[in-house]
Amino acid sequence: MKCPFCGFADTRVLESRPTEEGSAVRRRRECLECKERFTTYERVETVPLIVIKKDGTRQEFDRNKILQGLITACEKRPVPLGRLEELVSDIERRLRNSMEQEVSSQVIGEMVMEGLREIDEVAYVRFASVYRQFKDINGFLEELHALLRERQERQKAPAPEAAPGEPSGFSGI
Structure with missing residues (x-):
């Protein structure tokens, strides 16, 4: 995952947990280059409604x-x-x-x-x-x-x- 702060291509996942409704996974990540932390959400790709x-x-x-x-x-x-x-x-x-x-x-x-x-x-x-x-x-x-x-x-x-x-x-x- 690319860091939104410095653009470095490698990060590590610090923590993963499902969201309250269970439709996504919330991940806390840390950039291996600049050490900034950020959150990403992973969702199942759905057919458009x-x-x-x-x-x-x-x-x-x-x-x-x-x-x-x-x-x-x-x-x-x-x-x-x-x-x-x-x-x-x-x-x-x-x-x-x-x-x-x-x-x-x-x-x-x-x-x-x-x-x-x-x-x-x-x-x-x-x-x-x-x-x-x-x-x-x-x-x-x-x-x-x-x-x-x-x-x-x-x-x-x-x-x-x-x-x-x-x-x-x-x-x-």
Whole structure:
């Protein structure tokens, strides 16, 4: 590996470890000439995933575009960046595991909204307003009503039934 500081062609690996999501190996290296240290990442080369946009054009999938949209939607919200990165990684993993080489931007947008709804409802509505191109306040209201209905349905969901032989309401504690 060529040193980024002096260009010398030989380095030694000081430490190797998998990244948190396990999709890459992080290596700390030291140049044998100038002794500077630097980090490299080794990833499996994947087949490009192509996104079909609304206008029919195609472009390579860019996880950073999704992350930037999420960061904008979560601005001034108590959402850790790491949680957004996890969501993007999950979406990318699901897309690549689908074995499809092309995916529509609408599918990606719905996956983002589905994940963001679970993370932060305010950020979800912000993202939805741009993604669904709300023209007026009615678009916001419709989305808010749908969100409230969903929340009420979750709260009404019956509690899990007691196991045979346990009294109902038994919490297992």
